Amino acid sequence: MQTVLITGGSGLVGQELSKMLINKGFKVIILSRNKNSSNNNIQYAQWDIKKQTIDLKALQEADFIIHLAGAGVVDKKWTESYKKEILLSRTESSKLIIDALSKNPNKVKAIISASAIGWYGPDKKNDYSFSETDAPDNNFLGETCRLWEESVDPATKIGIRVCKLRTGIVLTKKGGALREFIKPIKMGIAGILGRGNQIISWIHIEDLCRMFIHCMENDQLQGSYNAVAPSPVSNKTLTISLAKLLKGIFFIPVHVPVFILKLMMGQRSIEILKSTTVSCEKIKKTGFVFYYPTIDAALKNIFLK
16 A cells, blocks of 8 residues: 655645545545544644654655645735745745655655646737746746745655646635635626636646546656646636526626725735636646536536536
8 A cells, every 4th residue: 555645635625635545545644733633544644834844754654745735825815924925835845845855764756746827827818828838927926836846846856756736726616716606606696707708727626636646646747737627718607607507597697896806805816817728738648538628517516416
């Protein structure tokens, strides 16, 4: 039985991924700031990013590391202190892991790290999809993603394979973006953000977890891959599709003005209103097959299964 050490294992993706790994026969250890009791399926080990301490026994037991840790990008207002936390929670956690690996005997074969399509910034021209060769945007999230990915790369110098998944909007009914879309729909209002023509590059949570495992199990994969479905959609299309699925014809489309979003969200509204069309061709060429390639297939699975 091979062991997978997961950072950020208590989040939406981490929880789903842990279940999937256990079902595939892996042993899972989750790194946590708190001392959690282990059960038959999942063990917990302690680490402290600020103190740069980590349970070396857990690290040395790992065959693979899946690195998901990082403060939520839209969870809080983007004050300068929180923007710093968003960055350091990612880069300092990588530093802790790689420093410990470089200084201690281990059997880690690969690190599969989360990244984000915030790397890319807004669409610049029609009929163009961002690919992994595009340079990072020079805004806050672009720079954060660049430093995030660079913080994992030193593992290659000690012979550990590194993959980075630039993740789009993750769709699951357990939380995340869909939860915010659903709130007004429950009251019969389909809240379209701004004009609604901004493109959303999304991925079903099951496909995302499968992609992490795909990168982990295929030792020829390395570098960055876009973790998005093959069919990005506009904000309006996603909102109306979701409203029809949940309410039938009993909803009213309402455009939420841009100035209201800016008042409510501050700098974070840039991300909500940004159009980013991202290609998944590179990961598809590795043999990865999406279970949910279209928004209708994804939403039906999430809400009707």
